[in-house]
Amino acid sequence: MSNMETLLQEFAVVAASPKAQLKKYKEQGKKVIGVLPYYAPEELVYAAGMVPMGIWGTNNKTISKAKEYCATFYCTIAQLALEMLLDGTMDDLDGIITPTICDTLRPMSQNFRVSMGDKMPVIFLAHPQNRFADWGIKFTMDQYHDVKKQLEKIASKAITPEDLKEAIKVYNRSRRARRAFTKLANEHCDVITPTKRMQVLKAAWFMLKDEYTEKLEELNAELAKLPVCDWKGTKVVTSGIICDNPQLLAIFEENNIAIADDDVAHESRAFRVDAPETDDPMHDLAEQFKNLDYDVLLYDPASAENRRGEFVADLVKKSGAQGLVLFMQQFCDPEEMEYPYLKKALDAADIPHVKLGIDQQMRDFGQVKTSLQAFADVLSLRA
């Protein structure tokens, strides 16, 4: 097995087994903090000497125990994240952070508190929508200070400014490496199939970032040695919250569809923006949140324009893709409500797209298969 194959295999194993990763870190005597979507300042967890671990639901479970706490119309990501805590998969965590910028995760934070609060600390985090003005920055910092205090209690260790500066450095490097990887994955889409691309990016949520980045930089170096591939199939940009179902991604491969870039919350939206590196690290983290943009969940002061739609359309053009595949999570109000203006921007830019209704309990992919095969036909005819 070549070094590249070994690295890809390692990422695949990690991506498929958060429970094993949790066990591994616990056996090393480390404390592990679960981090729910979106935009939790993982740097604080890292700075406290603990392991942040993303919890984005699972494709392998059926919602059962979480039903006691959740209404039917909650998205399956939120429900299955809770299921993983309730059914013992991830209940060995030392705490969880529940950000609340999403309309479902806001009330869900209380369901997590009620259901898991006796077992582990549940840290509430409210990002501000008005994040630009000084008072918005101050609000973010106040929230992060509160998260920091609770993490320090769990870690039994004070987080110094130096710890946090170092954590920001580690995370910025990791974000840079992931951005470099997505570019390389586009250039080498014959090697980095949609499934492998997902596995590499998903593994980031389950590994200490310094360990992860080291491996990813190694993989990037291996990829950079290869000649740019002459792809004969079609290329798309993916968009949505998460598209980590291997059965779904296999359909891309069956139809020779490569992923040129993504606008996925679980992937690129999570590492588009670095934090500044100054002498005030807490301010740097708030500044990073301020600088996030083009996200369905984030307030846009220029909402009368169609900035996000145009940004996504531009992403498709710049990446050399011929179209966009939108993974629409069932019951995700923000993404569903955004769709008409995203469609308008794509239509205006003459970019074909297909919207696939998905959820994490999906077991039959017949309709998706038909849609993707037909979409590949449309793209080939336009080529």
Next chain:
Amino acid sequence: MADVFTLGIDIGSTASKAVILKNGEEIIGKSLLDVGTGTSGPERVIRQIFEDTGMTKEQMALIMGTGYGRNSIEIADQNMSELSCHARGAYFLLPSVHTVIDIGGQDVKVIQIDNGAMVNFQMNDKCAAGTGRFLDVMARVLEVEVSELGDLAAQSTKRVGISSTCTVFAESEVISQLAHGTKKSDIINGVHHSVAARVTGLAHRVGIRDDVMMTGGVAQNKGVVSALEEELGHIVHTTPLTQYVGALGAALFAYQKALVKAKQ
């Protein structure tokens, strides 16, 4: 030059269809069974078309599979999505077509065509409302055959409002209307408009351009076609070959690919 025969097989969720085409122009055989993927339908429909035409698999230059069950047609050389095949088949039958609406057993598809090629499409969400299954459920509750729905709707004097959001809720509404003594024909008229409203919403996402053609088994229901014309505000063309359009498209693609193969 010898004649080129191609076979298109469309295995849907509720029916199996096959068409044999001569030289990409002439339909020389067709067969249909009202059972789809996962049943004996696919095997039987293939056996039947060869028996009817007296032809054999070996005489086929290429066999193309399509439909929901396309991946499990062993005899097929290749397969294509039913959207591409419906577009191709509809264009063959009506060259002026720009919009195809196919209501299948569990899917609704609206396809935009330019110069005979599919350029855009929309499929329904993961929901039975607006599909053939919706009509099956309603027919069962109303204790009538699906094939009777069109004629019964023609007797309606007043349309009853039935929601287009959810099959389960719509079923409750139909039961409630029956309990109130509402005429079956009026309820069926409402059911057809419910389907039409759902499909129209989908069609608007693609954009509706004349000529509009409806394909698939549901197009045999005159009630749905006229409700659709009313909701869309466009004339909806149908064809006596409505159930064969997908298989026909597959046979046409098979011909095209067979020619390319022959040249190679």
